[in-house]
Structure formats: C-alpha cells, structure tokens
Amino acid sequence: MSIRTLTALLALSLGSALATQYPLTVTDDLGRRVTLNSEPKRIVAMLPSHTETLVALGVGNHLVGIDRFSNYPREVTDKIPKVGSGFQPNIEAIVALKPDLVLADESASSRLTEKLEKAGLTVYGGTAQTYNEVFEKISTIGKLVNREPQALNLITSLRRDLNEVQNLVRGAPKVSVYYEVDPSGYTAGPNSFIGSLLDKAGGRNVIPANLGDFPKISPELVVSASPSVIINAKAEDVAKRPGWNTIAAVKNGKVYQPTSEEIDALSRPGPRLAVALRVLAKLLHPERF
Template identity: 50%
Template sequence: MRPAEENQMRTRFVLLTLSAALATSAGATRYPLSLTDDLGRKVTVKAEPARIVSVLPSNTETLCAIGACAKLVGVDDYSDFPAQVTKLPKVGGLYDSNVEKIVSLRPDLVIVSKYGKLAEQLGQLGVPTVAVNPETYADVFSKTTLLGKIVNREAQAKALNIQMQRDIAKVEILTRNAVRKPTAYFEIDPTPYSIGPNSFMGVLLTKAGARNVIPASLGDFPKVDPELIVKQNPQLILGTDLKTASARPGWKSITAVKTGKVIDIPKELNTILGRPGPRLPQALRGLAKIVHPELFR
C-alpha cells in the first residue's frame, strides 16, 4: 500500500472512530443529572445508578424493558413481570414499604411513588430517591423517557416508545373503522369505582373502539353512583359479571345486562390494564378483542 493510501485509510479510521464516539456520548446521560421529580422536588442523580429499588410495578417493567433489569436489587411485592424480577427481594407495598429492608439492599437509588411517605423516610436516612409516577396515557411515554435518562438508557427508551406507538396504531387501525362503537361502563372496583375518559385506562377503552359513559368531569378514577350507570344505560359492562350486575337495584333494565353483554376481565389482562407501562399495547389489544371480537377472528 502506498504511503498516501495508507494515510487516507488511517484518516478514515480516525474519523469513523471519532464519529462513533461522538454518537455514543451524544446518546449517553451526563451526570450529575438534575431533574424535577413527580413530588415536585429538585433532585440530583450523582452518577449512573447501579443498585436500584423500584416500588411501582409499572416502573419495574419499564426499567426491564429498556435494558436496566440487571440494576434492580429489590422491588415491591406486586412487581411480577418480567419473570426474573420475581426472584428479587421484596420490599412491601406502596403504603407499607419495609424501609429497613430497602436500606439493607444498599441501593444508590430508590424509584418511589409520589404517594405515601417513603421518599421522606428514606431521605431522612440519606438514601437517594426519585419519584416517578406514570398516571396518564401520555405519562407512559414521558416517564419511559425519564427513566431512560436516569439510568443511562435513553436510546433504548426512545426505541421502546416508538415500538409501543407502532403496536398501538396497529390495533387502532382495526377499531377505528368498526361498524359500531358500543357505549361502555368499565368497573375497576365493586364500590363501584370506574375510569374516566382521560385516564390512561379510559384512553385505552376509547382506542379499543368503545364510548365511555363516565363523564370526564368526574375525574380519572371516580367513585360513581350506581344510579348514574342505570341512567347512562351502557351497551357493554366490563369488569364485573352478569350475576353481580343483575343483582344491583335497577341494573336489570340496563341494555348490557338485558343482552348479556357483561364481561369480567381475565385476571392477567386486568393486571396489565392497571399498569401504565411498556405492556400498554398488549393491554389495548386484549381490551379491543373483548369490545370487538369480530375484528380479531
């Protein structure tokens, strides 16, 4: 090889190496990282977390989905997906977290909820916390991005968001052109509590091709008056069974009850539906199959 050609080859190699390095650094989180968490606190993550405790199942799932599962050293009692997190130490629930257990795991970051007093308790013990609390449909994507930034997995978080949106769009293509879009009441608790149209579950119900009978003015997860459901007369009732619905005063007159369109949600699907995380597309598909089974034959 001639000296000139050798120099050109060397120059190209240096440029390619430099470009790769720049691309990598551009996608990497720079620490210390300062942010405002969902408790409204100014928080600084000093370095890339290596030992994380997650106390919300949705955050646990997101961390694993963006390639940070190996960083988890403990999770809440309800985190059960993916399967590998079931082998991790359990630290209690949202309102009964075992603070001593969490501290014993020596986390360099605990990702908490904005509810409860865990952040305050751990703060007094010098344990770093960040409150990340996805609640709305949009939050699923923005909190995925935030978690990606916190754990230095921004590229993976972006890819996950894109894939989720693509999978959701595939279902929407089917349901958007459904001949009928039944009015629906979704019960999440027999008290009864339901879902408003602007909650993340309410958005999924609409995307599944149904029309929510709960007014947005009642909030995202309102306790509802059973008489309101009678008045709204939904064509479809989800989240309870026909026997239970029929036994309620006045409910036998509801169209959904008269036609037998009262469907309890399978346990696994119900769990996924309640988690604003990376399995949102699966939740939507499962719900759409119930609302419009004719579209998935």
C-alpha cells in the first residue's frame, strides 16, 4: 500500500470517527440544553465571529442570514441577507428564513436567545470572552454543524500561526499599554481575549484584572497608569481629554488607530485571532518586524 493511499485512509477514518452523531444535545453559555435532531442546513449567525467561524469551517453555503456587522469574507457575506443585530434583531425576518439553527450572543441584555426560542427556533447562545474560549467555541460550532475534523484543523493552524507571531516578540521587554474598546471608557481587561493577545504581543495591560474582562473605567485610571502605548484611539481626540496630555503614549506620539479591517479582526474572537495578534505585536514591537 502506498503512503498516499494510507494517508487517505487515515483521513477518512478520522473523519468518520469525528462525525457528529445526531440527535445532539449541548449546553450553551446560558446554561440551556440545546438539541439538534439532524445536521443544520439553514443557519443564521447573529455575530460576526460566528459568521467567520462557519465560513472557515466550510459551511458558509449553509448561512441563510447574518447580523448586519458580519462583513468578512465579503465574497460570502455580501450575498447573504442581513437580519439586524444582537441588540436590534429583526425577529420576523429571522423566523421567515426558517433556520434550523441560530447562533446568538449569550448577553442577557440583548434577550435575543429568549425571543427566538419563544418563536420556536433552535438557538445556541454563546460567544468567546477569553482566549481559550475562542478554541472551545470553534470546537463546539464544528460539532453543531458536523464539521469536527475541519474544526480540529482550524484550531491547529490557528495555534501554529499564533505561535509564529509570538516567536517574533519572544524576549522583548513588556510595553505598558491601554486598549480602548470605545471612547466612553470601555476597555479590555487582562483576562479577556484581547487582554491575552496584548500579553502575547509583548504588552503589559495597565487595566487591573479584578475590574473584569471588558470593564468601563474612569479616565483618571489611564492618566495615573500613563501607558507607553494606547491602541484603538485617535491621537487628536485623546490629546483633548483632561490630563491625558501627560500620558507617556500621548507625549511620545504612540497613540495608534488600526484600520477598520484590523479593528474587526481585533474585536472578533474567531478564526482571525492570529491576524489580530500580529497587528498588536507590530504596534508594540515594530523593531521585531
């Protein structure tokens, strides 16, 4: 038997071993037991990270609806109906698409999962908040849509790409950094997926971990911490804030606004995690690139 034949047989065997068995019941992030009786063929994704994961797993053709923020990859997302967002969903439009699975946010404030469940739809509510949860969610989604081998391959390649970037900044001195989620004061704590990326990129997050994963903080905290780098803010806007002109990053011209595509990668805990890490590493340690 040739090596090529043996490899093909092993791949076939692995695929069969990892094939999802239906009916399948999983527990989502809301503690709900979600049951699928068969492989879903009509899927609605209400978060960009879910959309990107499904496309990366090779089931983009099963998407019949996506949230209005899903825009990557455009050759897929431009062709799919938009059905609002997690906080402003078009429930009637979602129901009219007759999905056999909806992937939604677990946020209690959006109440999307509850609304769709009342409409008789099968809904999985859950997103990654931490670095390790990114891989867990890819694995879970792969299981839900009968693409476990593809999920394993995606996780393996993603970890490889992440390791390559980490190797580029290994040994570099840590740079104090503040990551701004939005100008109202929301930021990323050290234990969030963004916080973990900052650490792996050679940064030292100035936000205390005990404030949570995505806390709203007072401007005075950033002023007193005086980070060397500020990411995801406009230099001219930051300089106008009371006291911020004393911050090291502002004084030294190290306030960076990534491109819109880079921000999308940074804010979506999914297949583009390594892209996000490279963006951060290049901003914190440009000398290594």
